[in-house]
Amino acid sequence: MKFLRNIGRAMADAWRLTKPYFKSEEKFVAWGLLAAIIALNLVSVYLNVLYSYWYKIFYNALQAKDEPAFWGSIFTYRFIKGYPWFVPGFAEIAVFNILVGVYAFYLQQMLEIRWRRWITDNFVKDWLTGRAHYQISLMAEAGSPLDNPDQRIADDLRSFVSNNLSLGISFIANIVNLLSFIFVLWFLVPPLHIFGAVIPGYLVWTAIVYSLIGTYLTHVIGWKLIPLSFQQQQVDADFRFNLIRVRENTEQIALYGGEAEETIGLKQRFHAIYLNWWMIMKRTKALNFFTIGFSQVAIIFPILIAAPGYFTGLFTLGLLLQINNIFGNVQGSFSWFVGAYPQIVGWRATVQRLDGFERAVVAAHVQQNAAPGGEPGTMLRADDLAIDLPDGRKLFAQSHLAIARGEPMAITGASGSGKSTLFRMFAGIWPFGKGRVSRPVGRSMFLPQRPYFPLGSLKRAVAYPCQEYDVADQDVRAALEDVGLGSLAARLEQVDNWTLRLSGGEQQRLALARALIVKPDWLFMDEALSAIDEAAIGDLFALLRARLPETQIISIAHQDSVISLHARRARLTRGADGAMELITDAEKLVGE
Numbered sequence: 001m002k003f004l005r006n007i008g009r010a011m012a013d014a015w016r017l018t019k020p021y022f023k024s025e026e027k028f029v030a031w032g033l034l035a036a037i038i039a040l041n042l043v044s045v046y047l048n049v050l051y052s053y054w055y056k057i058f059y060n061a062l063q064a065k066d067e068p069a070f071w072g073s074i075f076t077y078r079f080i081k082g083y084p085w086f087v088p089g090f091a092e093i094a095v096f097n098i099l100v101g102v103y104a105f106y107l108q109q110m111l112e113i114r115w116r117r118w119i120t121d122n123f124v125k126d127w128l129t130g131r132a133h134y135q136i137s138l139m140a141e142a143g144s145p146l147d148n149p150d151q152r153i154a155d156d157l158r159s160f161v162s163n164n165l166s167l168g169i170s171f172i173a174n175i176v177n178l179l180s181f182i183f184v185l186w187f188l189v190p191p192l193h194i195f196g197a198v199i200p201g202y203l204v205w206t207a208i209v210y211s212l213i214g215t216y217l218t219h220v221i222g223w224k225l226i227p228l229s230f231q232q233q234q235v236d237a238d239f240r241f242n243l244i245r246v247r248e249n250t251e252q253i254a255l256y257g258g259e260a261e262e263t264i265g266l267k268q269r270f271h272a273i274y275l276n277w278w279m280i281m282k283r284t285k286a287l288n289f290f291t292i293g294f295s296q297v298a299i300i301f302p303i304l305i306a307a308p309g310y311f312t313g314l315f316t317l318g319l320l321l322q323i324n325n326i327f328g329n330v331q332g333s334f335s336w337f338v339g340a341y342p343q344i345v346g347w348r349a350t351v352q353r354l355d356g357f358e359r360a361v362v363a364a365h366v367q368q369n370a371a372p373g374g375e376p377g378t379m380l381r382a383d384d385l386a387i388d389l390p391d392g393r394k395l396f397a398q399s400h401l402a403i404a405r406g407e408p409m410a411i412t413g414a415s416g417s418g419k420s421t422l423f424r425m426f427a428g429i430w431p432f433g434k435g436r437v438s439r440p441v442g443r444s445m446f447l448p449q450r451p452y453f454p455l456g457s458l459k460r461a462v463a464y465p466c467q468e469y470d471v472a473d474q475d476v477r478a479a480l481e482d483v484g485l486g487s488l489a490a491r492l493e494q495v496d497n498w499t500l501r502l503s504g505g506e507q508q509r510l511a512l513a514r515a516l517i518v519k520p521d522w523l524f525m526d527e528a529l530s531a532i533d534e535a536a537i538g539d540l541f542a543l544l545r546a547r548l549p550e551t552q553i554i555s556i557a558h559q560d561s562v563i564s565l566h567a568r569r570a571r572l573t574r575g576a577d578g579a580m581e582l583i584t585d586a587e588k589l590v591g592e
């Protein structure tokens with residue numbers, strides 16, 4: 001019962017993931033390809049049935065030493081007496097089999113890549129819209145982690161689509177194969193007379209019992225592979241993620257001389273792969289003993305069952321071998337589950353991981369919507385605002401806060417006091433807390449201390465988050481010149497890992513160039529000048545103000561040289577209840 005319930009749940013999950021594509025704008029192509037693939041597979045079943053009749057003709061010709069019949073069976077069509085259909089020779093069946101086999105697979109691959117493209121686009125979109133990717137990362141800290149979303153999008157989707165198709169199609173083909181051969185076997189073999197009873201289709205019953213026992217035992221031995229396979233995908237992804245971290249932080253690691261530590265860390269990660277793999281190996285060994293043994297017995301089993309009929313003269317050699325072939329097909333189809341078990345195990349684990357991803361994305365959107373919000377206004381304003389940490393601890397408590405347009409404002413406070421988190425709240429990405437935050441109308445831009453650069457050309461790095469094709473080359477060059485990176489202006493097309501290539505100060509200058517291009521109404525800088533040499537800070541700030549006269553600047557800053565550039569100040573300090581509060585320089589605050 002539990003087994004059937006599990007199968008039902010797996011099918012429901014898989015269907016939920018499958019359905020959208022077959023109802024999408026690509027549905028006609030999808031259904032067309034699927035229908036063609038299934039049709040070709042059915043033709044293949046039909047060719048198999050033809051083969052079984054061909055066997056009989058062929059072996060009877062051999063037994064009768066009938067040379068013309070022998071050659072005829074290889075090259076020409078043969079009409080079988082008593083049957084309403086004809087049997088082509090071996091050559092014709094083989095040619096059709098080749099064509100059907102090649103095109104069934106070709107079309108299956110075509111459907112696979114189209115489906116994968118569609119579902120990957122959708123997963124990427126779901127992950128990136130509504131800041132779900134960020135909320136998912138916060139969920140891990142709030143206690144419901146989703147491991148390696150990248151692997152789920154890249155690897156799990158690939159194997160889901162491919163396993164779904166190959167398992168689904170082979171399942172359908174097997175059912176049709178089974179029904180066709182049961183039909184043939186039932187009528188081909190005379191009923192068994194035993195102890196005065198007559199058992200029609202006794203070989204069919206034998207095949208059913210044999211295969212059901214096989215299926216049941218396979219599941220008993222193999223079901224533990226499902227969680228192990230799930231676990232394997234996770235530890236593999238963890239290991240790869242750690243390798244990527246090393247690649248991305250190669251310079252820091254080299255400077256720290258952290259290679260030995262990294263080696264141990266990677267070894268430990270790999271150890272998790274190793275241990276889990278051992279468990280998979282042991283289970284697979286037990287399963288293989290059974291499935292390989294089962295298939296070995298299946299080679300001889302039908303001959304053993306039918307041989308008495310041959311020896312008593314009831315069957316010709318041709319019929320005996322036909323029965324063997326047909327029984328093999330019936331039993332093979334019944335035992336589909338046995339052979340496909342390892343693939344089903346992988347498929348189930350993949351479906352679980354993708355289902356987990358989808359649920360996490362839904363939860364992430366709910367969490368994002370929980371971020372305090374309010375009607376946009378002319379100023380940045382918060383009422384009854386409280387900010388918590390993901391684990392529920394209180395970080396910031398303030399009933400009221402209003403920042404109007406005016407002179408640049410600097411926000412200061414001790415390390416870890418919550419300045420960046422306050423900015424996250426202003427940006428609307430921090431869901432932990434309550435109150436109303438009314439963000440100013442117009443475009444806001446946030447510059448973090450460590451800028452992010454997408455992989456690609458320098459122009460893409462500067463234009464980000466705008467599309468590089470939406471920004472004119474001369475604007476990018478002018479912005480680079482303005483922020484003192486004129487030497488880069490001639491290299492816009494150069495592709496590099498700019499996070500590794502540029503110095504910390506250059507990276508921050510490049511981020512300022514972005515602000516010059518975007519011209520936001522509100523510019524939030526979170527220690528965005530911290531890596532720039534003291535002598536240049538004043539000039540760069542003056543440049544920002546000159547080029548962006550309409551932009552309201554709010555900076556988080558520690559350095560006096562930066563703070564002094566701001567006419568308005570606010571300070572995060574600990575209030576009476578232990579949570580932080582923002583104390584503003586009231587005289588200079590242009591209030592409500």
Ligand SMILES: Nc1ncnc2c1ncn2[C@@H]1O[C@H](COP(=O)(O)OP(=O)(O)OP(=O)(O)O)[C@@H](O)[C@H]1O
Pocket residue numbers: 138141389390395413414415416417418419420421422
């Ligand atoms: N995603 C998070 N999960 C858990 N705790 C967090 C998270 N982000 C921030 N915190 C915690 O919230 C507190 C405030 O962090 P925040 O980065 O806002 O401080 P800050 O004032 O900007 O510090 P600094 O001046 O050092 O940059 C810190 O104790 C930090 O550990």
